[in-house]
Amino acid sequence: MVDNDSADSTLDVPGRFADAPVSVHTIGCSDHDEGVAVRRGIATSRARFVGFVDADNATPIETLDSAMALLRDGHAAVIASRRAPGAHYDIEQSAPRRCGGWVFRRLTLPGIADTQCGFKFFDGPLVRGILGDCHVDGFAFDVELLARMMRDGHDVVEVPVAWSDVPGLTFSAVRHGLRSVADLVRISLSRW
Template structure:
């Protein structure tokens, strides 16, 4: 594990935002590192500790001798969006993406994502709504209802993106760092804001189908985060 804010450039840097993820993070890091170590591109994993109060810090320390470099940086501003922006802003990678700490999206999705990026696509995201996608483990009825409402509001801002909230997205590095100053949302609607900023610059978002699994113990709270996210989406749609 490397505690450096300034990191050497690589082909791909994968950001993992983490808030109290000591239980789910170990398996995610092991699977991710094993996968990346077998790929031809240079890569690194960046865990952004979003002011965790558990042993997240100690978990990352165990990967100090990993064949793929694992960096850890902090983010005192609360919220997944704040953590992801912190990782992007400090990256110099050719491609930079982020993935959730729960491994809901198979890391093997990167095979297709990287191929598309190398072909010239600037933004490639995992999608549970693209043709060929499927749910390995379905969400609860409450989460499905909330997701339906979120999608309806998100399409007011990015109408051509079917699934803005699958937590697995990879960007052309210079492009996403260019749009970052336009982004302010710290909560779970931050994805929509970044995608909208990219689309406004004339770039297309490419969606790839995934076999996605709902994972228990999500840090998302429908009561705490749901209303805030909806309000952020409404503000985004009004600012278009």
């Protein structure tokens, strides 16, 4: 678990898993950008498979079963998708969030229907080798990671999900929008 100066009870979480079959520990990250924290967690891990999921449970955790099966079959990355065939919304997103998703889809990765569903898992050694080339720290960090994987010829598989919108989004179009669009343009240009 990566703690980037949380002000809530995040630091209490590992104690709840003291008897779990997989140990849970905390590493610090003083940078408040999401991309920095996630990259630090992935880089610190030595696991065969590594990934991240939004803590709001918008993507059902059962999606992990199909993701792990695909990774074991040799796929480089498995991401949840609200737009893959068979996916649906249990609770629909607001119009502004749908609009923001449309912008991300238009400016990013051809062939990927949904880059912003907060559930992405990877072949651990492969993704750790790619992290050194990643520099986007904000909300588009995962788009850059996927773009670099695809540029290097690795596959990204989308799995359909029954997704639920959950209030409390930390992304703000006013605070983060311009930076995110600039990051997306930079990612798009660097792919070629």
